[in-house]
Each structure stands twice: as C-alpha cells, then as structure tokens.
C-alpha cells in the first residue's frame with residue numbers, strides 16, 4: 001500500500017489545551033533562539049475544539065504565565081469571571097449549603113469558559129508562530145524504531161464499516177518526528193499502546209469517572225454569568241464519590257453536569 005511519509009521535528013498528537021500550550025511555548029522558545037525547527041499538531045476532530053466537551057471554570061494562572069498575562073486582551077474567549085460560588089449538599093428534597101468552600105472548589109479569580117472556544121483561539125495563537133495544525137487526522141498507531149517512538153501513522157480514510165477500502169480510499173500518512181508528544185487527553189489510544197509497551201504507568205495510573213454534561217438555556221433571572229455551584233450528595237448515596245456543577249454563562253446559558261466515580265457497587269447505577 002502506498003503511503004506518504006512526512007518528516008517534522010516535533011509532532012504533537014491532539015489539539016487540546018495541553019498540546020497547544022506545549023506547541024505555543026516551544027514555538028516561542030525556538031523563535032527567541034532564532035531556531036527554525038518545525039512543529040506539527042494533528043487533531044482527530046474535523047476542527048479543533050470539536051471533541052472538547054468541557055464547560056469549565058478555568059484557573060488563570062497557567063494562561064497568565066503562558067501568554068504573559070495578556071490572554072484576555074489578546075482575545076481569548078471567556079464567558080464570565082467567577083462572581084459568586086457555593087457548594088451544596090443535596091438530598092432528594094432539599095439542600096444544605098456548606099459553611100465553607102473546600103480548597104479544591106475555591107474558584108475566586110477564575111473564569112467560566114467554554115473550552116472548545118478557548119482551544120480554537122489557542123490554535124490561532126500557535127499558527128501565528130508557524131505551527132501547522134492538521135485537523136481531521138487521527139493518530140492511529142505509533143511508529144517505533146526499536147524502543148524509541150519515531151512518529152505516528154495517521155488513520156486511513158475512506159474505509160467502510162467492515163474495514164474494507166471504498167471509493168476515495170487514502171492510506172494514512174507516516175509522520176516521522178524527532179520528538180513525539182502525546183496530548184490525547186484521557187484514554188488516549190496511542191498513549192495506552194505506549195504505556196503498555198514501555199510500562200510507563202508507574203505507581204499512580206489514570207483513574208476514570210463517568211458523567212453527563214449539557215448546556216441549558218434557562219428563563220431570565222435564574223442565574224447570573226459567573227455564578228458557580230458545586231454539589232455533593234443526591235442522587236448519589238453517601239458511599240459513592242462524585243458530584244455535580246452548575247456554571248452560569250451569558251445569554252441565560254448554564255453548563256450543568258454530574259460526574260460519579262466508577263468504583264460504585266450497585267451494578268444498576270447509571271448517571
């Protein structure tokens with residue numbers, strides 16, 4: 001099968017906030033050093049941000065450092081600064097407000113953002129620095145030279161449900177890179193292959209939760225942009241770890257979600 005081979009210096013897999021932050025920082029360091037090395041990002045979504053679900057409260061410290069404190073003035077889309085916050089313990093019929101905010105749920109000074117919008121803006125920032133972002137290119141398998149990762153093979157296009165080629169079939173390309181960075185987010189398929197081959201999961205492997213998240217439009221006056229609520233308790237039993245959130249956004253929109261841990265004992269449980 002004919003395959004294109006593309007050579008690059010640094011290949012980042014996934015155009016999420018982690019990869020794009022890495023690409024941006026590296027591109028700036030290379031620019032400052034007058035070094036013309038090539039950085040490439042591949043993203044499996046047809047466009048950057050398409051596979052990013054998070055309606056998030058974002059701690060600004062990382063972006064302040066990365067973008068020299070100028071990310072908002074340079075146009076990074078934000079929904080609202082966090083204006084008020086509370087944590088509630090829910091019961092089936094009522095709620096009890098926590099008298100204090102647990103440290104991990106303190107969001108004063110943070111921003112409510114739609115992460116898919118943020119990463120689209122990050123993409124524009126890296127492209128200005130000469131980074132190539134290729135959308136619609138899933139990394140399918142790692143290329144190995146002995147025990148060294150030598151790049152990534154992208155997925156074939158134009159295959160039917162049974163895996164057979166159909167009209168318009170194009171074989172995936174081999175992107176060979178001096179450095180490959182996996183920024184696939186949780187449950188990355190290449191990352192899993194790497195971890196299992198090199199045994200790099202260490203003593204603290206990834207753990208998973210499951211959940212639901214939606215953006216609702218609610219009637220006027222229900223919630224202000226920047227109002228942030230986290231919940232514990234109902235509908236979970238006390239033995240079940242997890243909780244929910246409600247983040248107010250402009251235009252009477254709310255990000256609402258619920259994430260229980262996966263170590264529940266009741267097999268009938270369904271978030």
Ligand SMILES: Cc1cc2nc3c(=O)[nH]c(=O)nc-3n(C[C@H](O)[C@H](O)[C@H](O)COP(=O)(O)OP(=O)(O)OC[C@H]3O[C@@H](n4cnc5c(N)ncnc54)[C@H](O)[C@@H]3O)c2cc1C
Pocket residue numbers: 013014015016017018019042043044045049051052053054055056057058059115137138139140183184185186188189190213257
């Ligand atoms: C519903 C929800 C709510 C959240 N709320 C918050 C919050 O309030 N505050 C907070 O700080 N964090 C929050 N998070 C966590 C936050 O979204 C993640 O920590 C963050 O997105 C991780 O960034 P990442 O770049 O590592 O991975 P991701 O954001 O997962 O990005 C990975 C990218 O890689 C692409 N990709 C994956 N595999 C491949 C492949 N093989 N080839 C090509 N592309 C690939 C994906 O399409 C995706 O674009 C939330 C997450 C979720 C799901």
